[in-house]
Amino acid sequence: MSSDIQRWNKLVELAEMEMDNAGKTVAFMQEEMQQAQSQLEALQNYVQEYAQQPVQGPAQSVAQLQTHAAFGEKLHQAIQAQSEAYQQKQLMVEKALEAWREKRARFKALQTLLEKKRKQRDLKLNRQEQKMLDELAAQQVSNHSL
Structure with a gap:
């Protein structure tokens, strides 16, 4: 029975390690998602600033306007x-959370x-101990009655 408990104990330990590893994956994925969000926000802010900047010089050439517009388009593509x-990254976080929940449930x-x-x-064990005590008490009673 003790070795059976030891096997179950080992299974619980392994399941806990898997759950911890899944938790670390969730944390890593959340960090990656936050970095992606920060980069997205930085790009959006830059586009707003760029859109408000006039093309240099009072006499704007067609080439300057085209270059400005083309760069603006590239910024929108980057966004x-x-x-x-x-x-x-959001989907990866959701999948990692789902995996962690499964590991936790297990x-x-x-x-x-x-x-x-x-x-x-x-x-x-308690039943065995009680049985032994009962037998010992019965032996003592039979020894005293002789």
Whole structure:
């Protein structure tokens, strides 16, 4: 029975390690998502500032206007790409959280089973001890009656 408890204990320990690793993955993914969000916000702020900047010089050439507009378009493309990257990071965080919840549920279930096994073992040991005490008491009574 003790080796059975040891095996269950090992399973609980392994499940806890898996849950902890899944938690670390969640934290890492959340950090990545926050970095992607910061980059997106920085790009959006830069685009707003860039849009408010006039093209240099009083006599704006067509080339200057085209260059300004082309760079603005590239900035919008960068924002779109960064927005998609941020959304991907959000999905990864959600998947990591789901995996962590599954690992946590497994850990809790194994923990509950281990506790049940321990209680069964303790109950069995208590019954054995009570039986031995009853037998000892019966022997003492039979020895005294002789």
